[in-house]
Amino acid sequence: MNERMILTATVMGLGMHHGAWRLRDGDPFDYADPDYYAQIATTGEAGALHAIFLADTLDVSEERFARPNLGALDPAVVLAVMAAHTDRIGLVGTSSTTFNEPFNLARRFASLDAMSRGRAGWNAVTTFVPAVAGNFGGTPLPPHEERYARAEEFLDVVIDLWESWEPDATVGDKASGVFVDPARVHVLDHRGPHFAVRGPSTLPRSRQGRPVIFQAGASEGGRELAARYADVVFTAQNTLGAATAFRADIRRRATAHGRSPDEIKVLPGLLPVVGSTTAEARARKEALDELRGIGPELEKLAMRVGVPVTELRLDEPLPVELIRTNGAFRGSHGFRDAAVELATREGLTVRELLYANGGGHLQVVGTPEEIADTAEAWFTAGGADGFNLMIDAFPTGLDSVVDHVLPLLRKRCLFQHDYAGATLRVNLGLPPHPSQPWK
Template sequence: MKRELILNAVVLGVGMHPAAWRARRDPAFSSLGLPFYEALGRTADAACLHALFLADTLAVGEENFERPNLGAVDPLMALAAIAGVTSHLGLVATASTTYNEPFNLARRVATLDHLSGGRAGWNVVTTFVPDVAANFGDAPLPAPADRYARAEEFVDVVRALWRSWSPAALIGDKLAGRYVERGEVRPVEHRGAHFQVRGPATLPPSPQGEPVLFQAGASDAGRALAARTADVVFTAQNTLAGAQAFRADIRERARAIGRDPDSVKVLPGLLAVLGGTEAEARARKAALDALAGDAELRKLALRVGVPVDALELDRPLPFDLIRANGAFKGSEGFRRAAVELGLNERLTVREILYRNGGGHLQVVGTPEQVASTMESWFRQQACDGFNLMIDVLPEGLADFCDQVLPGLRTRGLFRSEPNGTTLRSNLNA
C-alpha cells in the first residue's frame, strides 16, 4: 500500500501548552464533562485521523494545581464515551504496568475494543513519577530496571489473555444450543516473577483480533520492549537526526528478533502553533507564553533534572549539571530530546523553550510551514507519522484539521477516507 502519514491527536488535559486552560474559550472546568470528549472525538473522526490518544497520570505533583492535570480522568472511561459518537476513530488509552494488574487491565481494554467494534489501543507505560508510589501504598517507586522487568511480564500476560480464546471457540448455534466450543478456550496458567494468572479471559477476540499496542519508552529497556511487543512507538524527538536514529534503531531491533520492521510504526510528538502568517503564529506563541509565566521553564528543569534556578534564559543548558545527576528518575526520552537539541544546535535555554514543545518537536508558523516540516521528516525516514500535541483544546485540534490536513492531502501524504473499520486495519498493523 502507498505509504502515508499516521496521525493521532493526543489529549493532555486541555492542551499541551501550560497556559491552555487560560487561553481556551470554554469555562475552566468544562473538560471534566462528557461534551468536551465527545467534541474532540467527532472532530478527529470527521478529519479521518487515525486515533485519539489519551494520556494518563496517577498523581497531581507535576502540575501542582496550576493547570488541569494532564490525565485527571480515567482514559478508558472517557474513550468508551467517545466510541459512541465516532465510527472509525482509533481509541488509545494510556495505562501503567507499574500500578495495574494484568487481568483487570486486559479485561478493561478488551471491553473498549468490543464496545468500539475493534478500535481500541493500549499505550504501555511504566510509571516514573515518584509521587505516584504513595497513592498505592508505602513502597517507594521501583527502580527503572525493576519497572521494565515487570512491564515485560505484564505485557506477555495481557497478550496471553487476549489470545486465550481461539476464533473457533465462537459457535453461537441457537438451534443446537451450542454457544462456545469449550476446548477452544484455554487458561493461560501463567506463573512468573511478578504475576500468577490462571485465565482465560472473560471476553472473546474483538473484530480486530486484539487491541493495538502502543509503547513510549526511550531507554534501552524501553526500546527493547517496544521492538518486541509494540505496533506503534510514541517518541519525543526534537531533531531530524535524532528521530532518524531512533526509528532506525527500533526497526533494527525488531528485525533482529524476527519481526517485520514495517510492522512497527514510529510516531514522534509534534506541537504546532499556527497562524495565518509566521508573525501571527509567533504572536500566538508569545501570548500563550505570557499567560504561562515561568511554567515552561519549570517544566524544562523537571524534565532535564536540574533546579530551575540553574537555567539561565540566555545561556546554554547546564550540561555538566545534567550529566552529574545520577539519581535522575524522570523520562529518559524527554531529557535526551532536550539535551540533543541544545547540544546539536547550540541553543540557549530561551531558544530551547521556543523549539521544545513540552519535550516534543515544536513548529511555530503557518500551516504550510508545519506541513513542510512533517513532509521533510516523513520523506527522510524519521517517522511513520506524528502524535499531534495540540496547544489548546478543543479549538487547536479543529484548527489543525482545517488548516494543515488539506495541505498534507494535496501533497499526497494523508488520506481522505479510512482504510478500514478497525484501528489495526487503519494502521496496517
C-alpha cells in the same frame, strides 16, 4: 516507508501548552465534561485522523494545580464516551504496567475494544514520576530496570489473556445449545516473578485480533520493549537526525526479534502552533507563553531533565554535564534526551529552550504550509511513519490542523482522505495478528 503518514492527536487536559486553559474560550473545567471529548472525537474523525490518544496522570505533582491536570480522568472511561460519538477513529489510552494488574488492564481494554467495535489501543508505560508511588501503598518507585522487567512480564500476560480465546471459540448455536467451545478457550496458569494469573479472559477475542499496542519508552529497556511488543511507538524527538536514528534503531531491534520492521510504526510528537501567517502563529505562541508564565515551565523542565530548578539559569546554556552525570535519574529518558539534543545542537539558552521545546516534542510555529513542509521533510527522510499531534489548545488548535494542515497533506498525497477499514489495526496499515498456538 509508508505511502501515507499516520496522524494521531493527543488530548492532554485543555491543551498541551501550559497557557491553554487561559487562552481558550469555555469553562476552565471543561476537561471533566463529556461534551468536550465528544467534540474532539467528532472533529478528529471528520479529519480522518487515525486515532485520538489520551495520556494518564496518576498524581498532581507535575501540574500542582497551576492548570488542568493533563490526564486527570481514566482514559478508558473517556474513550468509551468518544466511542459512542464516532465510528472509525481509533481510541488509544495510556495505562501503567507499574501500577496496575494484568488481568484488570486486559479486561478494561478488551471491553473498550468490544464497545468500539475494534478501535482500541493501549499505550503501555512504566511510569516515571516518583510521586505516583505515594498513591499506591507508598513503596518508592521501583528502579528503571525493575520497572521494565515487570513491564515485559505484564505484556506477556496481557497478550495471552487477549488471545486466550481462539478465533473460532464462539459458537452460538441456538439449536444445539452450544454457546462456546471450551476446548478453544485456554487457561494461562501463569506464574512468574511479578504475577500469578490463572485466566482465561472473560471476553472473546477482539475483532482486530487484539487491541493495538502502543509504547513510548526511549531508554535501552524502553526500546527493547517496543521492538518486541509494540505496533506503534510514540517518541519525543526535536531534531530530524535524532528522529531518523531512533526509527532506524527501533526497526533494527524489531528485526532482531524476528519481526518485519514494517510491522512497527514510529510516531514522534509534533506540536503545531498554527496561524494564517507566520506572524499570526508567533503571536498565538507568545500569547500562550505570556499566559503560562515562565515559572511552571521552568519547574517542569527541571523535573524532566533531572536537576534542581536552581541549576537552570534562564540566560545560560542547559547544564548538560550535570544532567548526563545524574546516575540517580528515574524520569523519562525520551523527554530528557530530546531536550538535551535540541539545546546542544541549536546552542540554546534555558530561556530559548523553553520557547522552542514544545513540551519535549518537535514544535513548529507557523502557517499550515510551514507545518506541512516540516511533517513532509521528516516523513520522506525516514524520521517518522507519521506524527502524534500535540495540540496546543482545544478546540481551536485541532480545528486549525483539520481545516488547514490536513488538506495540504492530502494534496501532496501524504495523508488519507478516508479510513481504510473499520478497525484501528486495519486503518494503521498493520498486518493481522495470527492466533498464537497454545501450549
